[in-house]
Amino acid sequence: EAQVTQNPRYLITVTGKKLTVTCSQNMNHEYMSWYRQDPGLGLRQIYYSMNVEVTDKGDVPEGYKVSRKEKRNFPLILESPSPNQTSLYFCASSLIDRGASPLHFGNGTRLTVT
Amino acid sequence: AQKITQTQPGMFVQEKEAVTLDCTYDTSDPSYGLFWYKQPSSGEMIFLIYQGSYDQQNATEGRYSLNFQKARKSANLVISASQLGDSAMYFCAMREGQGGFKTIFGAGTRLFVKA
Numbered sequence: 325e326a327q328v329t330q331n332p333r334y335l336i337t338v339t340g341k342k343l344t345v346t347c348s349q350n351m352n353h354e355y356m357s358w359y360r361q362d363p364g365l366g367l368r369q370i371y372y373s374m375n376v377e378v379t380d381k382g383d384v385p386e387g388y389k390v391s392r393k394e395k396r397n398f399p400l401i402l403e404s405p406s407p408n409q410t411s412l413y414f415c416a417s418s419l420i421d422r423g424a425s426p427l428h429f430g431n432g433t434r435l436t437v438t
Numbered sequence: 439a440q441k442i443t444q445t446q447p448g449m450f451v452q453e454k455e456a457v458t459l460d461c462t463y464d465t466s467d468p469s470y471g472l473f474w475y476k477q478p479s480s481g482e483m484i485f486l487i488y489q490g491s492y493d494q495q496n497a498t499e500g501r502y503s504l505n506f507q508k509a510r511k512s513a514n515l516v517i518s519a520s521q522l523g524d525s526a527m528y529f530c531a532m533r534e535g536q537g538g539f540k541t542i543f544g545a546g547t548r549l550f551v552k553a
Contacts, residue, residue, distance in 0.1 A: 359543075364545055366442075366444075366529060366543040366546050369540060369542070372539065372540065382540065414483060423470070423535050423539075424471055426473055426485035427485070427531075427541060429482065431481065431482055432482070432483075
């Protein structure tokens with residue numbers, strides 16, 4: 325089954341404790357991206373990647389890191405989480421073509437930082 | 439700069455009636471794509487419909503249609519014959535053709551379908 329797999333689904337952590345949210349897709353998509361969803365703000369892009377070893381900042385990259393060492397994986401790293409990073413996070417992937425390909429989303433990771 | 443505006447935080451519709459969810463956008467890029475996604479209470483994001491900036495006809499997918507008015511920069515989603523399962527959050531999104539593959543989202547509209 326074609327899918328984007330995010331783990332974990334729920335995560336509660338404390339301020340400053342490094343964490344990684346994993347994302348993997350099995351559709352051979354070139355493009356992968358991370359979003360955070362907050363009430364009233366919709367989805368805001370954190371980082372995106374056009375291909376292996378090619379990453380770039382989105383609108384809200386502060387406090388996050390990513391890497392794209394393999395085409396299928398795009399982990400999101402929070403080196404020192406803070407309470408303002410409490411949010412619902414989505415990983416998404418897509419083909420890169422003339423732009424018509426929709427994003428395929430993972431099921432989301434609800435992160436709480438205390 | 440890219441911008442997507444959804445001015446209806448919440449809407450109610452009677453079952454079996456049609457409903458229009460508003461979306462306006464701003465871009466200076468002549469090549470762009472517009473998307474609508476649905477987010478049920480379970481949280482997943484589901485792609486509904488796509489409209490390209492050069493498409494001559496409005497997109498349709500089953501009960502979903504996109505009312506694309508390019509000059510007004512609007513891309514409203516029309517859901518015909520609403521069903522209880524249509525109760526969800528709906529997001530309008532835009533991807534510009536130039537300068538990368540960035541997709542931005544509006545704040546969303548929560549739709550409630552009444553029996």
